[in-house]
Amino acid sequence: MSKARSAYSISSKKEKFDTHIIVVWVDNEAGVLARIAGLFSGRGYNIESLAVAEVDKKLNISRITIVTTGTPQVINQIRLQLKKLIPVHNVADFKREDKQVIFKEMALLKVVGKNGKRDKALKACKKFNPVILDKTKKSYVIQITALRREIDKMIVDLKKFGLVSVSRTGAVAMTRGSEIFN
Amino acid sequence: MSKLYSGAEIVFKCLEDQGVEFIFGYPGGAVLPIYDELKNHKSIKHILARHEQGAGHAAEGYARSSGKPGIVLVTSGPGATNVVTALTDAYMDSVPLVCISGQVPTHLIGTDAFQECDTTGITRPCTKHNWLVKDVKDLEKTIHKAFEVATTGRPGPVLVDIPKDIQFNKYKYSKLKKQKKLNGKSHNFYSQKDIDELINLITKAKKPIIYSGGGVINSGIEASQLLRELVDATGFPITSTLQGLGAYPGEDNQFLGMLGMHGTYEANNAMYSCDLMINIGARFDDRITGKIDEFSPKSKKVHIDIDPSSINKNVKVDLAIVGDVSSVLKNTIKTLKKEKPNFSKSNKSNISKWWEQIQKWRSVNSLGYINSEESIKPQYAIQRLYELTKNKDTFVTTEVGQHQMWAAQHYKFDKPNRWMTSGGLGTMGYGLPAAIGVQIANPNKLVIDIAGEASVLMTMQEMSTAVQYSLPIKIFILNNEYMGMVRQWQELLHDKNYSESYTAALPDFVKLAEAYGCVGIRAKTPEELDDKIIEMINTDRPVIFDCLVDKVENCFPMIPSGKPHNQMILGPKDQEENKITGKGKSLV
Numbered sequence: 001m002s003k004a005r006s007a008y009s010i011s012s013k014k015e016k017f018d019t020h021i022i023v024v025w026v027d028n029e030a031g032v033l034a035r036i037a038g039l040f041s042g043r044g045y046n047i048e049s050l051a052v053a054e055v056d057k058k059l060n061i062s063r064i065t066i067v068t069t070g071t072p073q074v075i076n077q078i079r080l081q082l083k084k085l086i087p088v089h090n091v092a093d094f095k096r097e098d099k100q101v102i103f104k105e106m107a108l109l110k111v112v113g114k115n116g117k118r119d120k121a122l123k124a125c126k127k128f129n130p131v132i133l134d135k136t137k138k139s140y141v142i143q144i145t146a147l148r149r150e151i152d153k154m155i156v157d158l159k160k161f162g163l164v165s166v167s168r169t170g171a172v173a174m175t176r177g178s179e180i181f182n
Numbered sequence: 183m184s185k186l187y188s189g190a191e192i193v194f195k196c197l198e199d200q201g202v203e204f205i206f207g208y209p210g211g212a213v214l215p216i217y218d219e220l221k222n223h224k225s226i227k228h229i230l231a232r233h234e235q236g237a238g239h240a241a242e243g244y245a246r247s248s249g250k251p252g253i254v255l256v257t258s259g260p261g262a263t264n265v266v267t268a269l270t271d272a273y274m275d276s277v278p279l280v281c282i283s284g285q286v287p288t289h290l291i292g293t294d295a296f297q298e299c300d301t302t303g304i305t306r307p308c309t310k311h312n313w314l315v316k317d318v319k320d321l322e323k324t325i326h327k328a329f330e331v332a333t334t335g336r337p338g339p340v341l342v343d344i345p346k347d348i349q350f351n352k353y354k355y356s357k358l359k360k361q362k363k364l365n366g367k368s369h370n371f372y373s374q375k376d377i378d379e380l381i382n383l384i385t386k387a388k389k390p391i392i393y394s395g396g397g398v399i400n401s402g403i404e405a406s407q408l409l410r411e412l413v414d415a416t417g418f419p420i421t422s423t424l425q426g427l428g429a430y431p432g433e434d435n436q437f438l439g440m441l442g443m444h445g446t447y448e449a450n451n452a453m454y455s456c457d458l459m460i461n462i463g464a465r466f467d468d469r470i471t472g473k474i475d476e477f478s479p480k481s482k483k484v485h486i487d488i489d490p491s492s493i494n495k496n497v498k499v500d501l502a503i504v505g506d507v508s509s510v511l512k513n514t515i516k517t518l519k520k521e522k523p524n525f526s527k528s529n530k531s532n533i534s535k536w537w538e539q540i541q542k543w544r545s546v547n548s549l550g551y552i553n554s555e556e557s558i559k560p561q562y563a564i565q566r567l568y569e570l571t572k573n574k575d576t577f578v579t580t581e582v583g584q585h586q587m588w589a590a591q592h593y594k595f596d597k598p599n600r601w602m603t604s605g606g607l608g609t610m611g612y613g614l615p616a617a618i619g620v621q622i623a624n625p626n627k628l629v630i631d632i633a634g635e636a637s638v639l640m641t642m643q644e645m646s647t648a649v650q651y652s653l654p655i656k657i658f659i660l661n662n663e664y665m666g667m668v669r670q671w672q673e674l675l676h677d678k679n680y681s682e683s684y685t686a687a688l689p690d691f692v693k694l695a696e697a698y699g700c701v702g703i704r705a706k707t708p709e710e711l712d713d714k715i716i717e718m719i720n721t722d723r724p725v726i727f728d729c730l731v732d733k734v735e736n737c738f739p740m741i742p743s744g745k746p747h748n749q750m751i752l753g754p755k756d757q758e759e760n761k762i763t764g765k766g767k768s769l770v
């Protein structure tokens with residue numbers, strides 16, 4: 001076969017990827033999540049995590065928080081393309097490094113084993129506001145809230161203390177101080 | 183209590199209130215209640231296509247030549263899936279379509295019922311928005327909203343999926359309230375400061391170029407008029423994308439022809455070398471920019487577009503003006519005339535060197551070709567077609583491929599909405615059904631589909647539609663028995679391995695025309711071409727014109743793969759010469 005020469009344009013630039021948190025306010029209607037997710041997959045954008053729930057029952061508004069990565073140009077496109085969707089009311093975009101914004105994820109961790117081991121697990125979680133949601137003779141269900149990478153690390157660290165099951169959410173975000181961005 | 187109407191009646195009441203005159207469609211089980219209601223609404227005429235894709239393209243042709251939205255009516259399942267190509271085509275080329283599809287009754291949705299498909303799921307990525315109406319109470323507002331979405335901002339297709347039970351259910355209808363005139367205002371996000379900055383750039387430019395696109399056409403007839411005023415007031419050269427042709431007169435001296443992959447030498451070189459590029463309603467498509475890293479490296483770029491997401495999508499620009507083309511141009515011209523009266527005269531010396539350079543590029547005559555006395559050259563066929571039809575207000579549609587590019591190069595348009603071609607999606611089979619829609623919108627005008635024999639066979643069945651409604655469309659086929667553009671790429675880029683690009687069995691198009699009940703004409707030699715074209719023009723019935731052309735002619739000029747604008751192949755001769763010199767213009 002001849003070399004693939006009929007490609008009209010070949011991308012040559014490699015740009016740096018940034019992690020951004022995109023917050024979208026949408027009408028809470030059927031298919032709205034599919035529209036958002038479809039926009040991301042259809043245009044080749046990443047979704048690292050996603051959290052969505054209704055935040056205003058009266059106005060029927062849901063708030064979607066998406067963690068994504070991309071070049072500055074791609075992030076800009078994500079913002080503008082989202083704004084074009086009919087059920088989208090507003091879009092906000094933050095860099096993960098942004099100090100003015102708080103990001104949190106939650107995880108439920110099930111630890112099974114002897115008392116001592118389980119308490120070691122609980123102790124290891126100390127920094128992340130652990131709450132014991134369920135307790136039996138053999139197990140704990142611990143809730144922690146932390147950053148993504150902290151939870152990633154906890155999952156690895158807790159293996160040796162009997163971690164058997166993990167359930168976690170996507171990130172949610174809020175600005176610091178009295179200002180709001182919606 | 184106010185009168186109750188069935189869902190089907192509400193559909194028609196909405197269409198009437200929206201001023202709809204034509205529906206392009208195809209009936210089926212899930213839209214029967216709507217079809218049943220058709221007879222009670224005399225102001226709306228239904229055009230029965232032979233395939234839903236044909237209905238969709240016909241609606242596109244109608245919309246693009248009339249400036250009004252095109253309406254499509256199809257059934258569930260296969261009806262909806264067949265129209266997907268047309269919806270995607272309309273989405274890519276920003277054509278306002280409102281597609282109404284039937285759906286299985288609400289209680290059967292999700293059960294894999296007969297002719298059920300997830301229509302809103304399938305059409306989500308190829309519409310501006312779509313709706314599944316689950317309650318007859320929502321029907322009226324949904325349809326009116328659909329029209330609003332399709333026709334405002336950057337236009338595009340929308341779809342309303344109506345389950346069969348909703349078409350039967352009854353609800354009241356409140357007549358559409360006169361909407362406030364939007365004037366495109368809600369889409370203008372620029373300030374006078376931006377216009378002042380643009381004027382500043384215009385006055386400083388030594389090597390300016392205006393690059394206009396389909397957005398000018400979509401903005402309305404006024405926008406084309408304003409574009410002409412701007413070009414006149416600045417004295418700047420102007421080039422146009424494929425979709426923008428007709429916004430500026432094709433034979434005017436300031437017009438450099440189309441740019442891009444098969445654009446003229448002068449247009450592409452001017453784009454490469456300019457110091458100010460004013461993009462008006464175009465989107466820096468990859469067929470225009472070529473190699474993006476080397477796209478117009480020395481210029482300040484201005485982008486005027488109604489769609490904020492078009493800004494900085496492919497090319498980073500220095501000044502973005504988000505707004506409706508008409509509004510932006512009006513303000514620009516006003517400001518220019520106020521601040522620099524007689525600018526084009528006072529600025530003449532400033533850009534005279536640039537014009538000299540452009541004349542040099544122009545003298546290369548990049549659209550030239552070697553004519554023949556034995557066989558009809560496709561370029562010659564289009565030139566003759568143009569010369570013999572230019573005194574009429576002619577509408578041209580095309581299919582996709584070499585013939586499309588030759589038509590864009592050699593047919594000169596001087597009015598907007600006269601040129602309907604599938605640019606973004608590149609849909610073979612677009613032109614014939616589009617011509618039907620154009621003819622419906624413009625009953626007494628000459629409508630020609632410049633076609634290739636491969637493309638036209640994809641939607642040939644619509645000839646039957648043209649005959650049914652006595653639409654005298656002219657299908658002008660440049661027949662070279664090859665998928666010409668595929669063959670050209672294989673010759674130039676795949677070592678002449680003509681894999682599957684030759685159609686070894688083709689119908690006799692003259693007999694085919696007769697079979698459909700229309701007129702077939704064949705031209706074999708350059709000598710008889712003019713007479714045959716005149717015969718076609720004078721035939722008051724649909725015509726299939728089988729123009730047998732040179733089989734291996736290539737479409738030049740061409741920017742080869744991965745090359746910037748200043749490295750074009752000009753023609754067969756150039757190709758050979760470049761094999762020797764090797765530098766710059768050769769294919770890699």
